[in-house]
Amino acid sequence: MFGHVFWPYAIIALTVFGIVALLLAFALIRYRAGRGHEASTKSKHSVLEPLYALVLVGIASFLAVYVANANAAERRPLGRPQVSVTITGFQWCWSFSYHHTPVTVTGTCKNASQVPVLVVPTHEIVHFSLISADVVHEWWLPYAGWKEEAFPGHYNTFDLRFTRTGEFNGRCDEYCGLYHDRMDFKVKAVSPAAFTSWLAAQTRRAASRP
Ligand SMILES: [Cu+2]
Known part of the structure; x- marks a missing residue:
């Protein structure tokens, strides 16, 4: 059945969630407003942002191919039916x-x-x-x-x-x-x-x- 699809999905989802939560916590603590800090006026980061997109496309493509394979295996005929x-x-x-x-x-x-x-x-x-x-x-x-x-x-x-x-x-x-x-x-x-x-x-x- 599809049971084996669960863990790769769960591990990837938890890893991505962990990284995002850590980065968010880091940004909140490290860059919070305080004396001597000026808010950034930059609207984008031209290296990091395409990189995020690339990682996202990579993960999404992997999962799509992985599920399509699992689906094809599931639907493969078992043999000559009785x-x-x-x-x-x-x-x-x-x-x-x-x-x-x-x-x-x-x-x-x-x-x-x-x-x-x-x-x-x-x-x-x-x-x-x-x-x-x-x-x-x-x-x-x-x-x-x-x-x-x-x-x-x-x-x-x-x-x-x-x-x-x-x-x-x-x-x-x-x-x-x-x-x-x-x-x-x-x-x-x-x-x-x-x-x-x-x-x-x-x-x-x-x-x-x-
Ligand atoms: Cu019906």
């Missing part, structure tokens, strides 16, 4: 369609029992394509540390691998209208064998539907 799911956000719930099957799970989100459950296998690569049917939503699964915008007319894709079984709560994290607050979902990670039999049962159910 399961692919299209997630569609709509006002105000979600639907999950499993590729190469007739299985689609759609919730209404009208109450806690109608929240859709996305079943996934553990230890396998699950590929997601995320889209919206109307306005911008955001698929947020805190357990996986993943938050992704759902745009109308454009697929955002990402891979996740769930390392343990369990049920994890997720929700829409982009204000999307009246019932945005109801737009929850659950991810249920089960063993690959349990996933296969779940998918087979759902496929049979979908096939027997008139």
Whole structure:
């Protein structure tokens, strides 16, 4: 995840803050008004000021490249996916369609029992394509540390691998209208064998539907 980005940022921020605070304290004490001191009439320092700007550009560029790299690493596909799911956000719930099957799970989100459950296998690569049917939503699964915008007319894709079984709560994290607050979902990670039999049962159910 992005955890490793925190410390370089924190160290640089604290160092810059420390230097600025020390310089400020030094200037306040050393140059405070007193007998024999005349206020300076200089409006700029032609060597130091460009130097500040250069240091600032240097630090900002380093951080920008560093974060862009971390982001690219995070988004790198994990490999050939075993399961692919299209997630569609709509006002105000979600639907999950499993590729190469007739299985689609759609919730209404009208109450806690109608929240859709996305079943996934553990230890396998699950590929997601995320889209919206109307306005911008955001698929947020805190357990996986993943938050992704759902745009109308454009697929955002990402891979996740769930390392343990369990049920994890997720929700829409982009204000999307009246019932945005109801737009929850659950991810249920089960063993690959349990996933296969779940998918087979759902496929049979979908096939027997008139
Ligand atoms: Cu939403």
